[in-house]
Amino acid sequence: MVLDIDFIISGSIIIAILIPLYIYRKKVYNFFTRKGDFKTFEENVKNFLETHYPKIKFDYSIINKSNTKKDEKLRQILIIEDLVSQFINYEYELHTQKSIHNDLLWSTYKQNCKPIKGKLPNDWAKRKEFTYRRDNGKCKRCGVNITSSDANVIFIKPIENGGGYNFENLITLCVDCNKILNPNRENKNIKNSWIEDELLKKVTVN
Numbered sequence: 228m229v230l231d232i233d234f235i236i237s238g239s240i241i242i243a244i245l246i247p248l249y250i251y252r253k254k255v256y257n258f259f260t261r262k263g264d265f266k267t268f269e270e271n272v273k274n275f276l277e278t279h280y281p282k283i284k285f286d287y288s289i290i291n292k293s294n295t296k297k298d299e300k301l302r303q304i305l306i307i308e309d310l311v312s313q314f315i316n317y318e319y320e321l322h323t324q325k326s327i328h329n330d331l332l333w334s335t336y337k338q339n340c341k342p343i344k345g346k347l348p349n350d351w352a353k354r355k356e357f358t359y360r361r362d363n364g365k366c367k368r369c370g371v372n373i374t375s376s377d378a379n380v381i382f383i384k385p386i387e388n389g390g391g392y393n394f395e396n397l398i399t400l401c402v403d404c405n406k407i408l409n410p411n412r413e414n415k416n417i418k419n420s421w422i423e424d425e426l427l428k429k430v431t432v433n
């Protein structure tokens with residue numbers, strides 16, 4: 228049997244291509260699946276923070292401070308940790324909120340503002356919805372847009388300290404700010420925050 232010369236040449240070329248592809252498969256995989264370089268990471272992080280948290284002015288000096296780090300992934304994670312801690316430490320004082328115009332209130336509104344021991348008023352869902360709408364669907368602390376089902380409505384003055392269910396005592400917060408401002412927390416550090424999860428998605432190193 229005589230092998231066709233074209234067949235031998237093309238076969239050899241294919242093998243010559245496949246062998247290095249196999250040897251360097253990890254590098255090849257990383258090349259095709261990489262999500263971008265550091266610049267992309269930096270732009271995506273800044274863009275995310277500026278569009279989602281217009282109320283917080285982040286300090287990005289960590290980007291220059293961390294450029295001595297040889298490990299690219301470690302550097303990006305350190306930057307994220309710094310930005311998340313700025314988010315957590317952002318100062319916000321809970322204060323009395325805006326009233327809702329009398330014309331929009333219902334007949335039992337006033338009497339249901341007074342707390343009854345251990346029981347939410349029967350119009351609580353309506354109060355939450357009105358508070359969310361008054362706050363324009365945003366977290367009052369950080370300014371992030373939230374859906375009505377993700378909104379936490381909390382009390383400025385806790386019920387156990389004499390606060391009521393009136394709108395001036397209600398405020399809309401996102402899930403992260405609710406954890407931070409929750410008076411029952413001993414320290415401000417929060418685990419599994421939404422902001423951190425979202426920032427980690429911007430890491431460009433596998």
Ligand SMILES: [Zn+2]
Binds near residue numbers: 366368404405
């Ligand atoms: Zn928030």
